[in-house]
Amino acid sequence: xxxxxxxxxxxxxxxxxxxxxxxxxxxxxxxxxxxxxxxxxxxxxxxxxxxxxxxxxxxxxxxxxxxxxxxxxxxxxxxxxxxxxxxxxxxxxxxxxxxxxxxxxxxxxxxxxx
Amino acid sequence: xxxxxxxxxxxxxxxxxxxxxxxxxxxxxxxxxxxxxxxxxxxxxxxxxxxxxxxxxxxxxxxxxxxxxxxxxxxxxxxxxxxxxxxxxxxxxxxxxxxxxxxxxxxxxxxxxxxxxxxxxxxxxxxxxxxxxxxxxxxxxxxxxxxxxxxxxxxxxxxxxxxxxxxxxxxxxxxxxxxxxxxxxxxxxxxxxxxxxxxxxxxxxxxxxxxxxxxxxxxxxxxxxxxxxxxxxxxxxxxxxx
Numbered sequence: 186x187x188x189x190x191x192x193x194x195x196x197x198x199x200x201x202x203x204x205x206x207x208x209x210x211x212x213x214x215x216x217x218x219x220x221x222x223x224x225x226x227x228x229x230x231x232x233x234x235x236x237x238x239x240x241x242x243x244x245x246x247x248x249x250x251x252x253x254x255x256x257x258x259x260x261x262x263x264x265x266x267x268x269x270x271x272x273x274x275x276x277x278x279x280x281x282x283x284x285x286x287x288x289x290x291x292x293x294x295x296x297x298x299x
Numbered sequence: 300x301x302x303x304x305x306x307x308x309x310x311x312x313x314x315x316x317x318x319x320x321x322x323x324x325x326x327x328x329x330x331x332x333x334x335x336x337x338x339x340x341x342x343x344x345x346x347x348x349x350x351x352x353x354x355x356x357x358x359x360x361x362x363x364x365x366x367x368x369x370x371x372x373x374x375x376x377x378x379x380x381x382x383x384x385x386x387x388x389x390x391x392x393x394x395x396x397x398x399x400x401x402x403x404x405x406x407x408x409x410x411x412x413x414x415x416x417x418x419x420x421x422x423x424x425x426x427x428x429x430x431x432x433x434x435x436x437x438x439x440x441x442x443x444x445x446x447x448x449x450x451x452x453x454x455x456x457x458x459x460x461x462x463x464x465x466x467x468x469x470x471x472x473x474x475x476x477x478x479x480x481x482x483x484x485x486x487x488x489x490x491x492x493x494x495x496x497x498x499x500x501x502x503x504x505x506x507x508x509x510x511x512x513x514x515x516x517x518x519x520x521x522x523x524x525x526x527x528x529x530x531x532x533x534x535x536x537x538x539x540x541x
Contacts, residue, residue, distance in 0.1 A: 199325065201481060222447055223496070256495035263488035266443045272481035276326045277488065 189251045193237065193287045195279045195294075196262055197245040201272040209239040212246060215268050220261045232257055237284065243295055245278075247287060255280060301486040302330040302512035304361070304436060305410065305474025308350060309336060319480050320354035326485030330357040330516060332386065334476070337364045337375055343382055359519055361386040363410065364400075372396055376405050383522050386515070388436065392419040401427045407518060408434035412476040414441050414453050417460040425463060428470045434515055435464075438476040439489070454496065461497055468499075471507045472515055 200207060213236050220229045232254040239246040250258045262275045278294060281287040303323060308316050323331055333350055335343050347360040362385050366372035372389065379387055386407045389400040400406045401424070409428070411417055417437065428435055437460075442453055464471055477483045486508045493504035526534045 199322065256491045259488060259491040260495040263484045263492055264443070266481065272479070274322060274326065274481055274483055276485050277491075 187253060189253060190282065192250055192252050192255045193281050193284050194248050194250065194258055194277050195245065195287050195291055196275055196277045198273050198275045205269055205271045207241060207268055209236060211268050212239060215265055216261060219264050223261055223264060224257055228257065234258065300329045300513055301327055301509060302332065302516055303328045303475050304332045304472050304512050304515055305438060305476040306331045306333045307476055307478060308333055316350065317353050320356055322480050322483050324356060326483055327487055332359045332361045335360055335362045337362055339378055343385055359516060361388050363388050363390055365390045366396055369396055369399055372399060376403060380405060386519055392416050397424055398427065401431050401433050406433065408436050408472065410436040412438045414456050417456055420460060422463055425467055429467050434472045435470050436472045436474045438474055440475065440477050440482050443482055458497055461499065468503050468506055472511050473508050
């Protein structure tokens with residue numbers, strides 16, 4: 186059996202209608218729904234998905250999964266096409282093994298781009 | 300460098316176009332190849348200059364020919380022969396047209412933006428593409444915004460197609476050809492989809508999304524360079540020769 190390590194994925198999104206308020210719960214719900222649709226209940230539980238952080242002002246968040254199913258999570262994020270019937274584009278920025286490193290990357294990224 | 304080899308823009312207004320190019324940058328693309336639908340009296344160069352001014356991304360042009368008959372193809376190729384600074388792409392499901400297009404040196408790629416059309420790609424066409432060093436462009440735009448059973452069927456089509464191309468992935472290109480801004484997905488996501496859903500190796504997925512589109516652009520850059528004065532004929536310096 187492979188040794189499972191945790192991976193943290195930093196993602197961001199853009200919404201068609203900025204007036205629609207998207208909460209952490211909405212994002213978690215849509216990720217789980219898409220994950221189950223794509224990989225089934227068995228595949229979804231194997232990912233060990235957990236939302237670590239969500240920032241609606243920066244429109245970004247960090248999710249935790251394991252190293253083996255990391256690709257499934259990124260693929261799932263790409264398949265999300267709408268939240269609350271509003272079209273969205275989800276984009277994974279970076280994956281890291283430690284949350285500390287990912288937060289540094291997040292800070293650098295948003296300082297550079299916004 | 301990530302290149303989206305198929306950007307549909309002609310039906311968009313100026314502001315929508317600007318926004319679309321920004322979204323491409325947002326998801327991680329560095330260069331774009333804009334699609335120009337073939338029309339006999341179109342000034343492609345002026346149109347390309349216009350959109351190049353609207354974005355800081357590197358934008359190149361690609362003329363798409365959609366011939367209905369072999370005669371149409373020959374006529375269209377004759378009309379675009381002066382556009383050596385554009386890539387030429389043929390979109391058709393007719394086997395004879397595809398064979399002529401692949402054998403013609405003016406054509407750089409053949410395109411299949413609809414997944415349903417991929418069953419027209421036979422192993423003969425793939426083999427011909429490989430020997431002529433041409434590209435085959437595919438897109439996953441139909442996969443979004445459909446029901447799960449429909450998506451399963453499309454996945455099956457893609458999987459069947461990828462199993463035919465598996466040993467010849469040097470000819471495959473991923474070009475988005477997205478109609479809506481919200482269908483755009485990043486190159487990193489596309490590579491991961493190919494790995495996680497279609498069981499391709501990470502190396503192969505990166506080839507389809509990253510290195511093959513780069514090679515595709517290099518064809519154009521080489522053709523544009525002052526050292527090349529006709530296809531396949533290049534001036535090399537005496538020093539390099541030695």
